[in-house]
Amino acid sequence: MADQTFKLPLTDVESEHCALIVDKGLGEIPKIKSHKVELNNNQAVITTDDPEEAIPEAVSVIRGLGYGVNTVKRTFPVTGMSCASCAGSVESMLKAQQGVIAAAVNYANSTASVEYVPTIAHAEDFKKTIQSIGYDLVVDESDEAAESLEALKQAHASTLKKRTILSVLFSIPLVIIGMFFMDMPYANYIMWALATPVVLIFGRQFFVGAWKQAKHRSANMDTLVAMSTGIAYIFSVFNTLYPEFWHKQGLHAHVYFEAAAVVIAFILLGKMLEEQAKSNTSSAIKKLMGLQPKTVTVVHQGGHQMEIPISKVKIGDVLLAKPGERIAVDGMVHEGNSYVDESALTGEPVPVHKEIGAKVYSGTINQKGSFQYLAEKVGGDTVLAHIIQSVQNAQGSKAPVQKLVDKTAGIFVPVVIAIALLSLIVWAIWGGENGFTQGLLALVTVLVIACPCALGLATPTAIMVGVGKGAENGILIKDAESLERAYKADSIVLDKTGTITVGKPEVQAIAWKDGVQKDILADVLY
Template sequence: MSTAITKETFPVLEMTCAACAVSVESMLKSAPGVKDAGVNFANQTAWVQYDPTAATPETLQKTVRSIGYDLVIDKDNQDEVKEEAQRRHYNEVKQRTIWSSILSLPIVIIGMFFMDMPYGNWIMMVLATPVVFFFGRNFFVNAWKQLKHGKANMDTLVALSTGIAWIFSAFNTIYPEFWHQRGLHPHVYFEAAAVVIAFISLGKLLEEKAKSNTSSAIKKLIGLQPKTVLLVDASGDTKEIPISNVMVQDVLLVKPGEKIPVDGKVVNGESYVDESMISGEPVPVLKKQGEAVFAGTINQKGSFQFKAEKVGADTVLAQIIKMVQEAQGSKAPVQKLVDKIAGIFVPVVIGIAILTFITWMVLGGENAFTHGLLTAVTVLVIACPCALGLATPTAIMVGVGKGAENNILIKDAESLELGHKVNAIILDKTGTITEGKPVVTDMIWNTTATDLRSVLFTLEQQSEHPLAEAVVSYLKVKPVKLDSFESITGQGIKGTYEGKTYFVGNKKLLPVTLNQIQLSQAGELQEEAKTVIYFANEQELLAIIAIADKIKETSKTAINALQRDGIEVYMLTGDNAHTAAAVARNVGITQYKAEVLPAYKAEFVKELQQAGKVVAMVGDGINDSQALAQADVSIAMGKGSDIAMDVAKMTLITSDLNSIPKALKLSRKTVATIKQNLFWAFIYNIIGIPLAAGVLFPVNGFLLNPMIAGAAMALSSVSVVSNSLRLKVAKL
């Protein structure tokens, strides 16, 4: 009888690079009872398919702990444990960076400028020891754990180079006669060892800070569900119950301003409901008997009863939450270039150092051991990964700062590195291409009587219709005292003032017939995807009012700029096809889809990705959050919802779409800088390592002094930092 295979997802702690994710994944896959496993560095989780008779969460945790990482298996408090561990880890890295930097500074000053001062070597040794073995202890612990499983990463090289530099320097400080007897000066490299720890710690701190905490987005989505609901019993009485107790067919009461708890259909009463989290559209929708309502949407001024049809994990909101989680976890871990290089570079350098020592021992003559030891240490010192470790974080740090100067907040280094590859961009309509709120665009009066503006203002001021706000904001006149006021559902409002009756609403409400000119004016406005309302009395039409979600002034130029760069621009909207077509036509977009639901937006992103596109998604609402999570590069508008900004890896502080071409250009420049940095980090290794190994010794007796090797290492770091700083003056 076959045993059911269990699939579970666990948060992973202590991962600092993509190589860590690879190590954890390979360990989990090789664990007894595990059928398959995958680790996502981006959201710090691992999914494991295992046979529960052969493996348990505890054995999986033990496996992962054996190489220096940890699994959170406490299901009840997973998020809290993970967040607390991340916060604690960040604080630890911060403290290590600060203290190693403080102690390294005097070592560098003594080592570079006062190397001959009395007891200088001893002072440097006292200061360097806690930096290397206390603040840098994690490099040694991780290197040892990796070594036990036959693996090597950046930590291995950092531990080797700093450890050997310290041991060599300590030996030369305590027993300088060893070298004096052989006619050599005993150099020390305490500053090289300390500075490497400080710099690499700084790189790790920057990485930790850049990592976005994706769980907060999920938390905010879950927060859209009310904790309790009002249940209406058979006798019509209401009682408060927890949302978890709601059953299908229960009748629930929703009061003004409350969130709708589950999906269902209205059975009694009516109200306008803000459904922008699902449709993205800013205008609340009138809900009458028999119409569907969705969990997480917000009731406006009226109250109504509805029958629950989908509860718990079946609601639209629950599906959005699930899909955001899946999208955030579906990306393959980004194999950063530096980590790939480090995987090859580390064993090669160690091999060269060992080979150098052996070669000198075999062929070195009378000073074989001295020269062998000296050259092996020089190889490890010159190959120190300081510049390699700084290549990416310094460019990213300057790039992030440059982005902030240009109203682009970058939360994730990965999106800054990936932005230059984007060749398809999806724009949400409402709030992204358009302003996101209805405004009066046209008001055509058929009368010169100015007091009628005050009548229209007062009528709209008393209306509950969502579009009334736009008219009130537009007119801004003094109100008058109406004799009567009445709201007519689905048509508009009417009221009397000084014995005359006035009407505001759609054509059905009007007591008058429109002439040909008026029909033509209204038709033209509707052709531009504007909502037309009419103001009339019992004898004549007084005004035609057009309301629309205005297109931002910068949208067209930004879209043209993206298209000039060879990027395909798509528009997706929950709005109707007529409005979508008008907006697309006005901004120059040829590829668009209307009346789309949140799940389709994410599906469309997947379709483009499967077609080989690198996709950027730009949105501002909860309805965009799934697509933002799925996209390769996600950009939120700064005036949008908190959830969109949490899920997105970039946020535009301004509502100006011109920031998008700037963000992609910044990515191109940052990636170019990273590649240049890697060149500088390696070119001195390519030249320096053979010199350090003594290839010129048989030719002209030249041996590279380890002190010069340390200076070359420092110079490569300076060149990397200086090159990164050039980004500050780059034009976007």
């Protein structure tokens, strides 16, 4: 590769001495051919013929010296993934992009977390790269794009449910005929008619996915399903149309229509359950997002009030909080006073009195009074938005054990295909007169049972559920590694006594005034 020059934006490099330290550190990286630190421009300029390794190493060295490099961390939804192998392919492509410092793809919540140098890499480049291998990266962060993506997920789930139900309905008579009525007239043709819609219509997604992977010289779970069911279906069609081919050899022309259809039905059922599990893991995020209202009342000069979408709120706007409403954005009380329930953020059960100059936070609930407040932080800068982002980041992070799982899943599919082909060859050579048909059945069996989805889904799903349940109960977990190490903790230190609450006041004791008839009052109370 030809030499290329890149610019790394620096932070905390404030003197010539700092610049010299950074420059010396860059000089110790073998992959960097030339380098200089431009103090006036706050950047390091490096030349290398291997940017994939040199840039991340340069960032690591600079940070290790106590200085910083300006990078962007973003999480993108990924569409089109069908198994853990897909996630591995997407992650590998992202890591290979120039300017990417780190990348992690989570199959369980279909997201890619990427840290990159904005002067070198861009989100649109990631999108084009991922599209080139048959998947897609959603880079639009607007509310409309998020709603469109959610609608797409709902439509996919609905279609998957219909296909699953129909495939099961078609497969049941196939199994009955295959087990008890194979001698009935035209049994093979009836089974062919029943299996065709299951394999070619309801299972179409597997063949489309496998073809996309084949075009990019890759393989995933779709490849295994398409190969197994496709081979069983084509073999059965051939035996139905040309049974004499086997009869001439003194063999019976077996068909496996029911096997192909049942495999499709079961895998679709598994996919449907998988989608439901993935949807349930995001319930905590949806609950947190539900704390933020969709609209807010803005007060213009002269007292004119107008209801606008929360996305239109700007810093400096004067907003009205009515009794019972949730605070829309972070701000400061501008006029009036009230009590605000902040238990959703702090866990404190007692409403806090807010008067002019007091801070209010998005997601908290105004009580009986009404007041006007000045918007200070909006959009992704509010405390609630940071909490949501923290939970999303934690759910998308990978535990150390997941790295081993990802490596295994990455080589899983080609190894399974090799074992399946070996099974066919061994049966065909040493299996006797029915060796080929038995070998074909063995090939289909190996391809079907060796699905890598559970391998890649179990750990991230457990992390998502754990982090989500923690968030629902007011516990924010930084990342998956922290969660994995938490079981080793034998002591937990809290910074103040009021942190752990049940979210509402409780009566702890009853004190009677002297002279009061306790028995009578006790009967009234209890």
